[in-house]
Amino acid sequence: MADTNEGVSSYEIKDALLSVRNICKAFGSNSVLKGVSLDLMPGEAIALVGGNGAGKSTLMKIIMGIYTQDCGDIYIEGRKIEHNSTREALSNSTYMVPQEPMLFPNMTVRENVEIGFAEKPSELDHRLEQVMTEIGWHFDLERKASTLSIAEQGMVEILRGIMRRSKVLILDEPTSALAFDEVKSLFKVIESLKAKGIGIIYITHRLTEVFDIADRVSVMCDGIIAMQGKVSEFTRDDLIRGLLPPDTKKREAKSAPRPVSEIDYNAQPVLELQDFTGYGFSHVNLKIYPGEMVGLAGVVGAGRTEMATTIFGRDKVLGGKVLLDGKDITGESTRQVIEEGINYVSEDRFANGIFRIRDVAENTTAAILNGKRLGSFFLNRAEEDKISQSYVDNFHTKVTGLDQEVGSLSGGNQQKIIIARAFASEPRLVILDEPTRGIDAAARGDVYAVLQELRKTGVSILLISSDMEEVVELADRAVTMFQGRINHEFKKGEITQDNLMAASFGVYHEKAGVKVAS
Amino acid sequence: MKALKKLLHARELSSVLFLIALFLVVGLINPSFLNSSNVSACFNTSVVYTLVAVGMAFTLFIGEIDVSVGANLGIVATVVGSMLRDGAPVPTAILVGILIGAAIGLINGWGVAIMHAPSLIYTLGVCGILRGLMYLYTNGAWVENLPKDFKDFSAVTAVGDLTVYYCAAVVLTIVIWILTTKTRHGRYFIAVGDNANGAQLVGIPATRVKVIAYVICGVLSAVAGIIFTSRIGFVTADSGDGYEMKAIAACVLGGISLVGGVGSVIGAAVGAVIMASISYLLVFMGFSSNYDNAITGIILIVIVVVDALIQHRSVVKNYHARLLARVSPDQAVAGATEKGVE
Numbered sequence: 001m002a003d004t005n006e007g008v009s010s011y012e013i014k015d016a017l018l019s020v021r022n023i024c025k026a027f028g029s030n031s032v033l034k035g036v037s038l039d040l041m042p043g044e045a046i047a048l049v050g051g052n053g054a055g056k057s058t059l060m061k062i063i064m065g066i067y068t069q070d071c072g073d074i075y076i077e078g079r080k081i082e083h084n085s086t087r088e089a090l091s092n093s094t095y096m097v098p099q100e101p102m103l104f105p106n107m108t109v110r111e112n113v114e115i116g117f118a119e120k121p122s123e124l125d126h127r128l129e130q131v132m133t134e135i136g137w138h139f140d141l142e143r144k145a146s147t148l149s150i151a152e153q154g155m156v157e158i159l160r161g162i163m164r165r166s167k168v169l170i171l172d173e174p175t176s177a178l179a180f181d182e183v184k185s186l187f188k189v190i191e192s193l194k195a196k197g198i199g200i201i202y203i204t205h206r207l208t209e210v211f212d213i214a215d216r217v218s219v220m221c222d223g224i225i226a227m228q229g230k231v232s233e234f235t236r237d238d239l240i241r242g243l244l245p246p247d248t249k250k251r252e253a254k255s256a257p258r259p260v261s262e263i264d265y266n267a268q269p270v271l272e273l274q275d276f277t278g279y280g281f282s283h284v285n286l287k288i289y290p291g292e293m294v295g296l297a298g299v300v301g302a303g304r305t306e307m308a309t310t311i312f313g314r315d316k317v318l319g320g321k322v323l324l325d326g327k328d329i330t331g332e333s334t335r336q337v338i339e340e341g342i343n344y345v346s347e348d349r350f351a352n353g354i355f356r357i358r359d360v361a362e363n364t365t366a367a368i369l370n371g372k373r374l375g376s377f378f379l380n381r382a383e384e385d386k387i388s389q390s391y392v393d394n395f396h397t398k399v400t401g402l403d404q405e406v407g408s409l410s411g412g413n414q415q416k417i418i419i420a421r422a423f424a425s426e427p428r429l430v431i432l433d434e435p436t437r438g439i440d441a442a443a444r445g446d447v448y449a450v451l452q453e454l455r456k457t458g459v460s461i462l463l464i465s466s467d468m469e470e471v472v473e474l475a476d477r478a479v480t481m482f483q484g485r486i487n488h489e490f491k492k493g494e495i496t497q498d499n500l501m502a503a504s505f506g507v508y509h510e511k512a513g514v515k516v517a518s
Numbered sequence: 519m520k521a522l523k524k525l526l527h528a529r530e531l532s533s534v535l536f537l538i539a540l541f542l543v544v545g546l547i548n549p550s551f552l553n554s555s556n557v558s559a560c561f562n563t564s565v566v567y568t569l570v571a572v573g574m575a576f577t578l579f580i581g582e583i584d585v586s587v588g589a590n591l592g593i594v595a596t597v598v599g600s601m602l603r604d605g606a607p608v609p610t611a612i613l614v615g616i617l618i619g620a621a622i623g624l625i626n627g628w629g630v631a632i633m634h635a636p637s638l639i640y641t642l643g644v645c646g647i648l649r650g651l652m653y654l655y656t657n658g659a660w661v662e663n664l665p666k667d668f669k670d671f672s673a674v675t676a677v678g679d680l681t682v683y684y685c686a687a688v689v690l691t692i693v694i695w696i697l698t699t700k701t702r703h704g705r706y707f708i709a710v711g712d713n714a715n716g717a718q719l720v721g722i723p724a725t726r727v728k729v730i731a732y733v734i735c736g737v738l739s740a741v742a743g744i745i746f747t748s749r750i751g752f753v754t755a756d757s758g759d760g761y762e763m764k765a766i767a768a769c770v771l772g773g774i775s776l777v778g779g780v781g782s783v784i785g786a787a788v789g790a791v792i793m794a795s796i797s798y799l800l801v802f803m804g805f806s807s808n809y810d811n812a813i814t815g816i817i818l819i820v821i822v823v824v825d826a827l828i829q830h831r832s833v834v835k836n837y838h839a840r841l842l843a844r845v846s847p848d849q850a851v852a853g854a855t856e857k858g859v860e
Contacts, residue, residue: 066718090721102716104709106779115709116720118702146833160720280841306841484845 014078017042017199018063018094018168023072025058032058034223035072040168040199045190047210047231048203049239050220050440056203059220060170064096065089076168090116095166099173099203101153105146109139113160124163131162135189149301158186162193169193170201175209187213205440207239263292263476268326270460271342271429273311276320280306281484283320288429293451293461295475297468297500303484304464305347308431312344313337324428341428345418345435347464360409361388361402364420391420395450412443416450423454430454431462436470448474468497468504482506529773530785536771537792544799551802558679564794565684566591566742566749568787570761571768572691573738575786576731578769579698581711581778582630582637584732585762587739589648590622592758594743596652599661599753602668612744619740620733622648627729645762653755661753672749683745691787698783707731711778760811767818768793776822 013019018040025033033055040046050056061067063074065084074081076092103112114124132138137155148156154174161169171190175183190200190213202214210217211231218228219242227234227242269287276284281303288294298304309315311322313334322330329340358366365384388402395416399409406414415435422430435451436444451474455461465471471478478490480503488503502508541560545552570587577584598615602608622644629640676685698704706727710717717724742761747753770776771792772785793814797807 064719086718087721087723096719098719102713102719104712104716104779106712106775107709111705115705116702116722279838280845282845303841303845 013039013075016040016075017077019075019078020059020063021073021075023059023062023074024070025055025062025067026070032223033062033069036220036223036225037072038218038225038228040201042167042197042199043194044215045194045200045202045213047214047217048201048220049205049207049210049217049242054220054440055223056220057172060096060172060201060203063089063094063168063170090164093165093167094170095161095164095168096170097154097157097161097172097174101157103145103148103153103156106144108142108144109148109156110141112145112156113141113163117163128159128163131159135162135192136185155182155186158189162189166198168199168201170203172203173205174202175204175206207236207441210234210239211236263289265289269323270325271311271462272321272323272326274321274323276307276311276322277318278306278310279315279318281310281481284481284486286479286486288460288462290460291455291458292476293455293463293474295471295478295495295500296462296464296481297466297471297478298481298504299466302481302504304481305433307481308344308433308462308464311337311342311431338425338427341426342431343422343425343427343429344431345422345433347433347437359403359405360392360397360399360417361385363406363417364388364391364424366421387424388420391417391424394453395420396446410439410443412439412446415439415443415447419447419450423459427459429460429462431464433464434466435463436465436467444470468500471495471500472497480504480508529780530782530788533772533785533788533792537788537795540792540795540799544802548802548804551799555679556798556802560795560798561791562679562681562684563798564791565681565687566746567761567764567768567790567794568684568687568691569738569742569745570765571772571786571790571793572694572783573735573742574762574765575769575772575774575781575783576707576734577637578766578774578776579707579711579778579781580728580731581714582728582731583766583776584626584641584735585638585766586622586626586641586645586648587735587765588758588761589645589652590619590736590739590758591743591746591761592753592756593622593648593652593655594618594740595747595753595757596656596661598744599664599747600656602665602747603661603663608665608668615740615744616737619736619738619743621736622739623733623736624729626736627732630732631725631728656755658755660755664747664751668748669751672745683749688787691783695783708779711780713779763811763818764793764814765790767814767821770818770821770825775825 013021016039019038021037022035023033023037024031024035036055036059038046038059048056048059058067062069062084065086065088068084074084076094081088081092104115107115110125110128113128114121117124119127128141137159139152139156139159145153145156158171158174161171174186190202193200202209204210214231216229217231217234217239219226219239221242227238267290270290270292271286271288273284273286276286284307286294296304306315310317313332313336317331320330321328324340324342327340329337329342332340361381361384365387385402391397392399392402397409397413397416397420399413406417409417419430419432419435422432432451436447439447448470451461451463463471463474472495475495476492478495478500479486480488480490480500482504483506487506488499488508490499490503499508541552541557550556570591574584574587594615597618598611601611601614626637626641626644629635629644630637672681672683674682676682696704698707706717706722709722710724710727710731714724717727743758746757750757765786766776768789769781769786770789772781772787772789774781774785796813796817797810800807800809800813
């Protein structure tokens with residue numbers, strides 16, 4: 001096991017590209033960083049893993065000068081930085097590619113990449129061409145940023161970082177919106193940057209990536225670095241152990257055994273899609289049976305979210321039918337669909353999910369305001385609290401009270417509240433879109449346990465996930481979507497990561513059987 | 519070719535075409551309108567609106583708004599007017615006026631950019647204070663008896679029938695346009711309005727840029743106030759009233775987005791000419807100029823609603839086009855789909 005001593009580092013400040021020493025930061029009474037030290041050497045990639053609220057983002061924002069530390073020092077190439085600001089950090093060749101792309105939507109790709117440089121436009125254009133050829137990404141530079149997909153936006157952000165000739169490049173979950181081949185090309189880019197002596201801090205929740213790309217790994221937990229050392233000295237289990245708070249083992253055990261056989265495939269399907277076609281997907285046929293959890297795997301952009309939101313009445317149906325318990329509900333409005341008994345939990349909890357500044361109770365019951373359960377005119381706050389409290393208890397949501405603002409909760413706990421909201425409407429079917437994206441391993445275990453619990457109540461779940469492991473663990477049956485069409489279906493025994501991956505990329509061949517190289 | 523294409527796509531072009539169409543329509547209804555002196559009068563009248571609108575454009579670029587421009591104009595006009603009436607030298611009065619405008623801009627910038635107050639409400643409050651101060655300063659009386667030279671200068675022409683004031687305003691607008699579109703720092707205003715957090719991450723000092731935008735707006739409103747005094751020749755207690763709506767309408771008509779990050783000062787200047795011409799054109803069409811404000815309001819609402827619709831449509835259209843492009847046209851790809859469950 002590697003160096004688990006959080007305060008001491010074996011590296012010399014003068015050799016390192018970036019050193020932070022004993023950084024502390026508190027927001028009010030909430031101490032987020034409790035003395036963090038980290039060194040980044042030229043040409044290496046450090047993977048920074050840690051749960052939500054572990055302090056990774058705060059540390060990065062301090063390095064980028066967005067926040068000021070309460071104590072501790074930052075050194076760039078051995079030089080102490082006295083008054084850090086974003087401009088100072090940038091002029092010291094530090095660049096952060098944020099998790100959520102921060103492009104200028106009304107500017108072109110070119111303008112987005114080239115803004116804020118001192119060089120002449122012609123030189124910049126030339127250099128940009130060079131960089132793009134070098135890394136093999138091709139963009140129409142005159143496209144407006146608002147027309148780019150999220151993955152493309154992320155790539156433009158990375159281009160920006162490279163263009164800035166950064167010596168320290170911070171990548172905050174760069175692969176969370178990228179497709180498989182884009183991840184591969186990103187890793188190639190990272191390797192070539194490392195060869196040029198650039199130091200990379202790579203924040204990720206995907207533990208496999210740690211072993212693919214990083215030289216060293218630092219595991220943050222609760223404001224300190226709980227473990228760090230060479231990647232070669234760690235196993236996946238070591239990392240998970242470092243990430244998990246001590247009390248999670250019990251829950252793991254709870255979520256392990258699963259009943260599979262009790263689904264009645266002769267019953268009338270809860271949901272049936274017949275040649276269902278809309279923007280982004282085409283001729284989808286799918287049946288979901290009572291109490292069944294169907295995994296819908298695929299790469300980003302395969303059309304899964306679009307299909308879900310179209311069922312949910314958010315976009316136009318171009319053809320086909322949606323049947324709920326045999327009743328045709330094609331093209332109904334979102335409100336009607338919810339009343340019929342379908343609820344949808346969005347992949348983007350920030351844009352479409354939570355009401356950040358409303359409290360836990362209001363968020364939990366937001367979808368049932370139209371129903372009679374909360375009173376017909378004045379809201380029955382006691383009933384609202386009762387419903388909310390039962391979900392908080394069942395889901396082990398960590399809140400200070402039902403009146404806590406949801407925006408102040410960690411990502412995992414926010415997600416639990418959104419899931420609670422969907423189930424509070426007592427639906428027949430819930431569509432969960434990437435329910436564990438961006439939340440840490442411990443919270444993920446909690447969400448899985450919650451879903452297993454809910455399934456026992458007989459509700460059907462359509463689980464959209466790009467995390468193949470998740471589909472393998474949870475789904476009774478899985479289908480994959482490729483280029484807008486469902487191309488394969490796997491029964492329980494056939495659901496393996498390999499199969500799902502191969503089918504998601506459209507390279508699964510039935511003849512070759514279960515074992516197929518992707 | 520590329521330049522032509524760019525020009526045709528420019529949002530400003532439609533407002534120029536609208537202006538030309540407007541003049542032609544009025545000319546058709548009343549042929550006596552279409553002569554150099556009438557058309558020039560439209561431009562000359564617009565000088566005050568132009569300056570206020572260009573100033574307003576800066577606050578709209580950064581995604582905020584300043585509704586204190588009219589009160590700013592009014593108080594500067596009052597102070598400058600009374601100083602000149604009492605015999606102060608013109609340069610001193612102008613300097614004081616500009617300093618007042620800059621101070622108002624600074625106060626607005628402080629509240630909006632540093633204290634994060636909502637700009638519409640904050641500047642509305644500042645507007646109220648300025649109006650109050652104006653009444654206290656004048657007791658509601660008019661400022662009259664200004665020096666004749668100062669008043670007469672407003673009639674001095676530079677090019678054809680166009681006044682020195684208007685020509686100077688055009689030159690200033692063009693200079694500002696070049697600075698805001700062709701220079702590195704000038705683009706920061708648009709960038710901040712487009713995505714303030716993103717701007718910070720590429721090292722743009724967003725807070726400072728916002729404060730500067732308000733100061734520029736304040737100074738241009740002050741200059742407008744000085745020219746207003748010279749052109750009108752006296753200052754009433756409600757001077758500058760309603761200029762904020764005209765300026766916002768001019769900007770929106772000129773293609774500037776109210777959500778920030780889109781548009782140019784050229785558009786604002788063209789929009790200002792249209793706004794200034796309305797009351798003049800009404801007379802030629804045989805209507806009372808009392809309809810002026812109502813028409814300005816209608817134009818503002820129509821444009822904002824239409825713009826929102828178009829924007830929404832194009833966003834949805836792009837989104838759908840992108841999605842359709844992703845779907846495999848090949849039915850065979852999904853060949854193995856229809857198997858059922860059991």
